[in-house]
Amino acid sequence: MKLGMARGEVCLRLSVILFLVLTTCLVAFDTQTKVVFLGIKKKATYNDLDALKMLVYVTSAAAGYNLLQLCKHSTCSRGNLKGSDMCVAWISLFLDQIAAYITFGTNTASVGASMIAVKGSEAFQWIKVCDKFTRFCIQIGGAFLCGYVASILMLLISTISAYRVFRMYSPKWFLRLKTT
Template sequence: MAAGQPPSSVRTERLLRAACAAMATAGALLLGFSAQTKTVFFVQKKAVPKDVQALWVLIVAAAAAAAYHAAQLAWCLCMDRLASSAGCRRLGRAVAFASFLLDKGCAYMVFATTVAALQACFVGLLGVEALQWSKLCNIYTRFCEQIAAGTVCTLLAAAGTDVLSAFSARDLFRRR
């Protein structure tokens, strides 16, 4: 390893944080800007994510996760410069513990909201015959495709955040 270069695990964590921030941002943007207008029986209807509360919550959660990952990435870059100086060990453990808790919380938040949005989207995709809810994706095809792409992006961001929490756990228990 060259002098001044961070270990490969730190580089991997940085890369994964950047990828999670990018995927969460892409998911929030795809979900937030998806809309489609159709004319049904001479009435124009517009499908937007606010029509499904779970999608709106997912947009907010994905945007918060993207901001969190960007802030954590900036924090990692700042701490690399400060890590060379002899700092307080106890403070390092507290920061590692806080990072672990925040990573776990972010992973749970994004995963839970994504699964809730998926459940709501399956109702729109398949309909519920017992409640006489029709299949909306037959009418709003482009809207459903954009929602599917945004949901996949946020699901990938949730999986990456879960891997990042494993990195945080390793860092926390390494500081014992």
């Protein structure tokens, strides 16, 4: 792989790790307590919504995966991939795509579930939570933004992984390895 592309991938992975950790921290450490009625306090946390709990787990796992991939890049040689290294390249491509799509899907599901907190639901007699806990909702919205940025960056990493795999194949013959 070209040295410039390798450096670009390392920078992208570092950025992804940063955004994923930021997403996890913004969601996991976000709490707000309000007095509801005559000294009765209600505390809003990410544990109140299962989708936010899943978001914390998935973004943590994706950050760990990208950290492992970063460690793999620092120990691997930059030469041509042959034999079993080609299997590693394919596995990396599939894992990169899985991480990107699962992170995007979990973030989107969390946004959908959180919209009930923003708008409420008259059919279920659920009140608008964000009217009472505005700081909590704003911070969760910032976490969603960071999660989407991380998802887009992971899609770019997946594109680099695909390039790394498919450059080994001949353009003339379908899925035949290059001879050089």
